Amino acid sequence: MFLAVLYGLLWSFQTSAGYFPRVCVSPKNLMEKECCPPWEDDGSPCGQLSGRGSCQNILLSSAPPGPQFPFTGVDDRESWPSVFYNRTCQCTGNFMGFNCGSCKFGFGGPDCTERRLLVRRNIFDLSVPEKDKFLAYLTLAKHTTSPDYVIPTGTYSQMNNGSTPMFNDINVYDLFVWTHYYVSRDALLGGSEIWRDIDFAHEAPGFLPWHRLFLLLLEQELQKMTGDENFTIPYWDWRDAENCDVCTDEYMGGRHPANPNLLSPASFFSSWQIICSRLEEYNSRQALCDGTPEGPLLRNPGNHDKARTPRLPTSADVEFCLNLTQYESDSMDKAANFSFRNTLEGFASPRTGIADASQSSMHNALHIFMNGTMSQVQGSANDPVFLLHHAFVDRLVDISL
Numbered sequence: 001m002f003l004a005v006l007y008g009l010l011w012s013f014q015t016s017a018g019y020f021p022r023v024c025v026s027p028k029n030l031m032e033k034e035c036c037p038p039w040e041d042d043g044s045p046c047g048q049l050s051g052r053g054s055c056q057n058i059l060l061s062s063a064p065p066g067p068q069f070p071f072t073g074v075d076d077r078e079s080w081p082s083v084f085y086n087r088t089c090q091c092t093g094n095f096m097g098f099n100c101g102s103c104k105f106g107f108g109g110p111d112c113t114e115r116r117l118l119v120r121r122n123i124f125d126l127s128v129p130e131k132d133k134f135l136a137y138l139t140l141a142k143h144t145t146s147p148d149y150v151i152p153t154g155t156y157s158q159m160n161n162g163s164t165p166m167f168n169d170i171n172v173y174d175l176f177v178w179t180h181y182y183v184s185r186d187a188l189l190g191g192s193e194i195w196r197d198i199d200f201a202h203e204a205p206g207f208l209p210w211h212r213l214f215l216l217l218l219e220q221e222l223q224k225m226t227g228d229e230n231f232t233i234p235y236w237d238w239r240d241a242e243n244c245d246v247c248t249d250e251y252m253g254g255r256h257p258a259n260p261n262l263l264s265p266a267s268f269f270s271s272w273q274i275i276c277s278r279l280e281e282y283n284s285r286q287a288l289c290d291g292t293p294e295g296p297l298l299r300n301p302g303n304h305d306k307a308r309t310p311r312l313p314t315s316a317d318v319e320f321c322l323n324l325t326q327y328e329s330d331s332m333d334k335a336a337n338f339s340f341r342n343t344l345e346g347f348a349s350p351r352t353g354i355a356d357a358s359q360s361s362m363h364n365a366l367h368i369f370m371n372g373t374m375s376q377v378q379g380s381a382n383d384p385v386f387l388l389h390h391a392f393v394d395r396l397v398d399i400s401l
């Protein structure tokens, strides 16, 4: 029933990933504001000679600025990506990507005409080899430099309007951690001024489609990295869970025997370093997260604020959300009542649909419950439990459509 709404939102979020094609960060690209790289197979910009796409001026819809952000022209994320580029590849047919070199989700083959039906599965329904393959892919992603993308380590103004590019390599997993940070980070207003009440991916109608696109892009990068075109992210069905069932050494990591905030040394993820967690430090330096390792993953499931989140979501909570008939309502933010998005996100009660600032329910409940890296919005994707959690949220969106 919400298909039209979601399709519209997804469309407008298509280019809002935040990371940059490596081939488009030279001073020339940035000064000319053009990112129309050649497609490798025919050497022409955007694969134009093969009819895959062409270089076009960006046309932005003129959405009015939301009330949360009473500024214009101060943040690089406004009217994305027009601060950096005003010409990019516009792909035709089922082609997609910065040089029209890939296929739209759900399509494959040389001309992107073959329909690909991929199914995300419950992680507990995977065989042991399938589950171990998933964990191995995550480990590989954490150790593989992204071949195609880099992250900006400064704002456009810190780059002297593009004449002195500031970009870093990043691994395939952290590219996505960084992206989630970048979309939700505070705005740097210049001088020592910070605007905290801003988030381009949460507390608004875009929450569900943004995270859907986020998972699809990560899935696609893992497919490319491994050559496993059928790979999908599994989900954790947390309905009626009393504990973090996936927090065992066989799955996403058990608890450290000596420090309840850390992962067990026997787990796959105990050696992982997190990035983008020191927000106040970046703010005080008016800097962006640059992907530098900042210490181990923190997780202490169940040691959370029980007044805020008394329990994990139940089957009845999920059913209540799915019974709501409006995708979004009135204020379209975290105060929205009877909004499917706001209730599923977790700012409204899954018993009444009324917004309640004292509680973190549904999607938010899982983040609070993990009591660690998952509990802070900007850095939450550092914990791979994020993927299993959001794959299940996405499943609920799918069921609602």
Ligand SMILES: *[C@@H]1O[C@H](CO)[C@@H](O)[C@H](O)[C@H]1NC(C)=O
Pocket: 031, 032, 033, 057, 086, 087
């Ligand atoms: C794009 O930006 C460049 C560099 O600032 C400028 O010269 C050009 O006129 C812009 N093109 C459009 C269509 O806005």
Ligand SMILES: *[C@@H]1O[C@H](CO)[C@@H](O)[C@H](O)[C@H]1NC(C)=O
Pocket: 160, 161
């Ligand atoms: C960058 O562009 C802005 C707006 O056009 C201008 O005010 C500023 O002086 C420029 N800064 C540099 C370092 O070129």
Ligand SMILES: *[C@@H]1O[C@H](CO)[C@@H](O)[C@H](O)[C@H]1NC(C)=O
Pocket: 227, 228, 229, 230
């Ligand atoms: C992906 O799945 C399709 C359909 O089941 C199969 O034909 C293909 O060989 C699989 N590809 C790989 C790389 O396993």
Ligand SMILES: *[C@@H]1O[C@H](CO)[C@@H](O)[C@H](O)[C@H]1NC(C)=O
Pocket: 316, 317, 319, 320, 323
């Ligand atoms: C959802 O709607 C069905 C059909 O109207 C109703 O029977 C059920 O009680 C509702 N569930 C919840 C949790 O509100």
Ligand SMILES: *[C@@H]1O[C@H](CO)[C@@H](O)[C@H](O)[C@H]1NC(C)=O
Pocket: 330, 331, 335, 336, 337, 354, 355
């Ligand atoms: C949601 O409902 C509550 C309780 O009725 C009300 O106080 C609040 O103003 C409503 N929120 C919006 C955005 O209308």
Ligand SMILES: *[C@@H]1O[C@H](CO)[C@@H](O)[C@H](O)[C@H]1NC(C)=O
Pocket: 303, 304, 305, 306, 368, 370, 371, 372, 373, 375
């Ligand atoms: C973890 O839970 C404790 C106890 O409820 C709470 O004081 C702390 O703020 C929580 N930390 C995080 C990061 O959620």
Ligand SMILES: [Cu+2]
Pocket: 180, 201, 202, 211
């Ligand atoms: Cu998020």
